[in-house]
Amino acid sequence: MKHWLVKSEPDVYGWLDLVRDGATRWDGVRNHMAAGHLKAMRAGDPVFVYHSNAGKAVVGVARVTREAYPDPTDATGKFVAVDLEPVAPLPAPVALATIKVDPRLAEMVLVKNSRLSVQPVTPAEWAIIEAMASG
DNA sequence: GCCAACGTTGGC
């Protein structure tokens, strides 16, 4: 089982929207590296939901419910989408600023390649962030 | 609002 992180702008589609909807199609990804990560997702994989721009924090955990399939919003047929459902909000959001100052998280993709919208998260990184969220 | 980083596009 692999761990992941997806980014979204809370003003556009945030954690609360996912909770309200109960499930969503994660589409619109138009970056090949990010698309590669979407294709590597397996049903049941846990996914951190990160709020970019307004927010800048990891706010919740979701789960992959449907593996990669052609993104209906992509006319070229090159890109894929997955389906996600919310699992639980983090007990407390973990801010990007908090992540950046922790030397154990210096290698996180979120820190090193902040523009990548779908990222792998190592088991160690996942555990550290969950611990931070629990205080 | 600015701008650095990055990916993509298009001329050659």
Place this chain on the structure above:
DNA sequence: GCCAACGTTGGC
């Protein structure tokens, strides 16, 4: 196939 120009993302 290279690379300059451009657009977009996202932190600050």
